[in-house]
Amino acid sequence: MKTSKYSDSQIVAILKEAEAGTPVFDLCREHGMSSATFYKWRAKYGGMDASMVKRFRELEDENRRPRRCMPKSESRPMSPGRHCKKVVTPVHRQRTWHQSGRFLRDTFLPAASQV
Numbered sequence: 688m689k690t691s692k693y694s695d696s697q698i699v700a701i702l703k704e705a706e707a708g709t710p711v712f713d714l715c716r717e718h719g720m721s722s723a724t725f726y727k728w729r730a731k732y733g734g735m736d737a738s739m740v741k742r743f744r745e746l747e748d749e750n751r752r753p754r755r756c757m758p759k760s761e762s763r764p765m766s767p768g769r770h771c772k773k774v775v776t777p778v779h780r781q782r783t784w785h786q787s788g789r790f791l792r793d794t795f796l797p798a799a800s801q802v
Contacts, residue, residue: 695740
């Protein structure tokens with residue numbers, strides 16, 4: 688992902704200037720950004736100070752990374768090789784086949800071509 692050209696404190700300063708009454712067009716020209724960028728920032732970071740914006744970005748980065756599955760019985764995460772893998776053994780597959788009724792239909796009923 689592309690990193691921002693502006694730091695957290697710069698974004699907050701630009702938003703504060705707009706709140707003070709500087710026209711958005713002039714701010715965008717002065718700082719070399721589009722008005723769409725300004726309005727995105729205002730929607731996302733409006734009313735925050737620099738420390739809150741930094742914490743917000745840290746939380747976004749943390750949420751972007753995949754989480755590891757953690758079984759309820761274990762206190763440590765599973766190894767990467769066992770990561771959320773669904774294991775179906777042949778016995779489970781056979782039970783499912785028998786329970787679905789296909790076993791009875793395929794075993795005791797003649798095929799449609801033989802009737």
